[in-house]
Amino acid sequence: MTKILQLGKFYPPFFGGMETVLKDLCRGLAEVPDNEIQVLCAEHSSTPSSKIDGKIKVYRIRNILTLFSQPLMPTYFFHLRKLLKSADVVHLHTPHPLAEFFLYLLKPKCPIVITHHSDIIKQRIVAPLHSIFARKLYARASAIIVPTNNHVTTSRLLPDFIKNIHCIPFGLNTESLIPIENLSINQNIESPYFLFVGRLVGYKGVEVLIKSMLKIEAKYSLKIVGTGPLKSELQSLVLKLGLDDRVKLLGRVDDPVEFSSLYANCLAFVLPSISSNENFGMVQLEAMYYGKPVIATQLRSGVPAVAEPGVSSLLAQVNDPDDLAKVMNQLINSPELTKKMGTAARERYLKMYRLETFISSHSKLYKKLLNEDN
Known part of the structure; x- marks a missing residue:
C-alpha cells in the first residue's frame, strides 16, 4: 500500500x-490499485473536520483567520507531523506558505x-519572507511539477531549480461535459457568438471583453457564463454602451446539456484576463475539448501556453x-482559419490534457521517486 499525503489550502x-486540480488528482490516484490518498487542508465555512470523499480521507483543520489569502490553523503543525509519520510520498500544492514553512521544519x-501552481502575486508584502523558506524547501524537494513551461520562465522562484522540474499539464475532468456528438449543433450562421466562462471578478478582464464588442459587427454577440461580485457593474456597463441586445450575462448555468451546448455552438472562446492571477485557465481546456479556437491575452503566466498560439489560439494585448476586437475579427473574417484552429485545439486537448494522462503521469513519477528512495 502506497500512502500519498496531499497538502492543499x-x-x-x-x-x-487549485482545489479542482487537487480533487481530480486525488480521485484519480485513489482508483490506482494499492494507493491510499489522504488530504490535509483548511476547514471552510461549515465543512466537517474530517470527511471521506469516495476513497479519500480528507482532514480539514480549523481555520481561525485568513490573512494575506493564507488560512491560519493553530493545530496544523501537529496534524501534519502525525500524518507524515506514515506517508510514503507527500505532495504539496503551492502557494501555501503555512504548509511550506512547517514542511521545511519537519x-x-x-x-x-511540489506542484507549483503560481508564484505569490497579490501579497507582495509577504513574498520576500516567504521566499526565504520556500527556496530551502524547493531545494529539498524530490520533484517540482508545473503545468506549463511558462510557469518556469515567468517565475521568480523556479529558474533556480530547473533540473528538478517536471512539466505535467493539468487534465480536464469531462464527467459533467456532454460529448459533442450527443449535442444538437446549431447550424444557424445568422446568430454566431463568442463565449466567456468564469467568475466575474476584476482580473478576468470581462469589462475589456464587453468594450471590445463595440468594434465587432452587429450580427455577432457575446455570451457570458458565470457570476461574481462584478455582475451588477458589468450589467450596467452593457446598458451604458447600448449592447444589451448583443451581450448576455447568463449567470450560472448548471444544466449539463445547456452548458455544454454553449461551448459546442460558439464561434470561439475568449479568456480576456488582465492579471497573472490567472495562471492557467482550465476553461481553455473545456473550449479545446469542444474543438473551439481560444482567444487569450499575452499575460506573463501559463495562460498563453495552454493552447498553441497561432495554431489553436490567438493572443491579444x-x-x-x-x-482584442482586432483578434476576434480575425476569426470572423476567416471561417477557414476558425475551423482549422478549432481542429487543432481538439487535437491538442487529446494529446496533452486528458485526465487519464494527468493521473498516470503522477503515478509514474511517484513510483520512480519511491524506487530511487529505496
Whole structure:
C-alpha cells in the first residue's frame, strides 16, 4: 500500500482552480490499485473536520483567520507531523506558505513533491519572507511539477531549480461535459457568438471583453457564463454602451446539456484576463475539448501556453479592447482559419490534457521517486 499525503489550502466543495486540480488528482490516484490518498487542508465555512470523499480521507483543520489569502490553523503543525509519520510520498500544492514553512521544519524522510501552481502575486508584502523558506524547501524537494513551461520562465522562484522540474499539464475532468456528438449543433450562421466562462471578478478582464464588442459587427454577440461580485457593474456597463441586445450575462448555468451546448455552438472562446492571477485557465481546456479556437491575452503566466498560439489560439494585448476586437475579427473574417484552429485545439486537448494522462503521469513519477528512495 502506497500512502500519498496531499497538502492543499482547501478542498472541494470549496471552489477554486487549485482545489479542482487537487480533487481530480486525488480521485484519480485513489482508483490506482494499492494507493491510499489522504488530504490535509483548511476547514471552510461549515465543512466537517474530517470527511471521506469516495476513497479519500480528507482532514480539514480549523481555520481561525485568513490573512494575506493564507488560512491560519493553530493545530496544523501537529496534524501534519502525525500524518507524515506514515506517508510514503507527500505532495504539496503551492502557494501555501503555512504548509511550506512547517514542511521545511519537519524535514520528512519520504519524497517531497511540489506542484507549483503560481508564484505569490497579490501579497507582495509577504513574498520576500516567504521566499526565504520556500527556496530551502524547493531545494529539498524530490520533484517540482508545473503545468506549463511558462510557469518556469515567468517565475521568480523556479529558474533556480530547473533540473528538478517536471512539466505535467493539468487534465480536464469531462464527467459533467456532454460529448459533442450527443449535442444538437446549431447550424444557424445568422446568430454566431463568442463565449466567456468564469467568475466575474476584476482580473478576468470581462469589462475589456464587453468594450471590445463595440468594434465587432452587429450580427455577432457575446455570451457570458458565470457570476461574481462584478455582475451588477458589468450589467450596467452593457446598458451604458447600448449592447444589451448583443451581450448576455447568463449567470450560472448548471444544466449539463445547456452548458455544454454553449461551448459546442460558439464561434470561439475568449479568456480576456488582465492579471497573472490567472495562471492557467482550465476553461481553455473545456473550449479545446469542444474543438473551439481560444482567444487569450499575452499575460506573463501559463495562460498563453495552454493552447498553441497561432495554431489553436490567438493572443491579444493585455487590457486592450481594441486589440482584442482586432483578434476576434480575425476569426470572423476567416471561417477557414476558425475551423482549422478549432481542429487543432481538439487535437491538442487529446494529446496533452486528458485526465487519464494527468493521473498516470503522477503515478509514474511517484513510483520512480519511491524506487530511487529505496
